Amino acid sequence: MMNREELISKWLNNDLNDREFEAFKKLEDYDDLVKLSDSLQAFKVEDFNTSMELDKVLKTIKSSKKQSFNWVKPFMRVAAILAICFSLYYYTTTLDTKIATEFAQKTTIELPDASSVSLNAKSLLAFNKNAWKNEREVTLEGEAFFKVAKGSSFHVNTKSGTVKVYGTQFNVKQRDDYFEVICYEGLVGVIYNSQETKLKPGDSFLIIDGKQIAKEKENRTTPSWLNNESTFKSLPYKEVIAEFERQYHVDIKLVNIDANQLFTGSFAHNNLEIALKAITLPLHVTYSKTNHTITLKGE
CATH class of the missing domain: 3.55.50.30 (Phage tail protein beta-alpha-beta fold)
Structure with missing residues (x-):
């Protein structure tokens, strides 16, 4: 039989089956939990002042002790659940979306602004959907081809350097001691060792084992690995x-x-x-x- 904490946790994640939900409804504080859930719909993370709310809780606890000690235990229970709910909401809204490919696998992802990213084998892309309107930024491990929609600045962060985009199509490859950026359309800025290099269509930026390597003009319109x-x-x-x-x-x-x-x-x-x-x-x-x-x- 599932214990009380597990039932509440699954309820918060909307993951109860019919039998578990019946058990959940039999909890002694079921009504309080449902009311709390309904009232939480009006809250937003950015409107929540932690210091102010903590002060209110402490004042209420002090007042409750004076009136009746019997109120303290249920109040603290609800306050704890409230804190858990806010923590869960904050965690889920700041969590990055991560897409990874395995060996011999490729995939294409559409970003929140309709930009698209094609991931080569054994690569990882991470970004935050909720922060996207304020900052278009992704983190890349491996290799990817980007088609970036016009808009605010777009950044690709890698362990070797950052690619600053001005609305374009480009390929980024970052593998161990290998870092390469190829611009196919538009304009790309590669920030490496605090210096920015601008790339026009056909230009490449390549670092192998810490040394910059000169490359011939790229005459393809897309990277060959897409085919x-x-x-x-x-x-x-x-x-x-x-x-x-x-x-x-x-x-x-x-x-x-x-x-x-x-x-x-x-x-x-x-x-x-x-x-x-x-x-x-x-x-x-x-x-x-x-x-x-x-x-x-x-x-």
């Missing part, structure tokens, strides 16, 4: 391997291979055998497979 293909231009082989692992959910071991040698090429996300040939043949590398582990061997 299930990863493309690389003179990038360290270790970055190719890391992306391959995310797209195919495998572990790759390198034997007699320089992980920092530069690689130019691409691989598809829908055929493991063809993809393996695409990343090994150009470097004259052989491979073998054991379950989810792939070993690449150099000459």
Whole structure:
């Protein structure tokens, strides 16, 4: 049998089944709880003055003690429930929305202002719906392509740096010691080490192992991974391997291979055998497979 606290908790979350609701109605303070719930509908977090309400509670408790000690226990019970309700309401309105992708998974999310975000494999996006009108801001771990609707400033926060947007389409990739932003449309500002770099369509900003890398003009209109293909231009082989692992959910071991040698090429996300040939043949590398582990061997 569910205890009183569990019944009240599930009731606050609107999660009672029919049998539990019948048990809830038999609680001795059922009427007080329902009245409290109805009155709470008129409250908003921003109108609640904690110091003022606490002062009122303390004065009422003092007054109740003088009149009758029997009022103290039920009053304190209701006051405690009131505090819990306000805490729950505050928690749910400040909670971030988080969307995560797993290995070999992609997804597209629509933000509250109709901006859209496409998440690449093994990535995480977080934002707050309730604060969106005042501040359009997201946090990204991994890689995502953004189509930002016109409006107030839009920020993408990553562990490596912040991307400031002025209404545009762009791609952000932040993986360990790799940070890249590519502008496809509009204007993007990349804030890295407290300095802002403006990117126009076709411009890129790339940091690998703490060093800024110059890149050729981007001639695509969208990143290749949206079409299930990863493309690389003179990038360290270790970055190719890391992306391959995310797209195919495998572990790759390198034997007699320089992980920092530069690689130019691409691989598809829908055929493991063809993809393996695409990343090994150009470097004259052989491979073998054991379950989810792939070993690449150099000459």
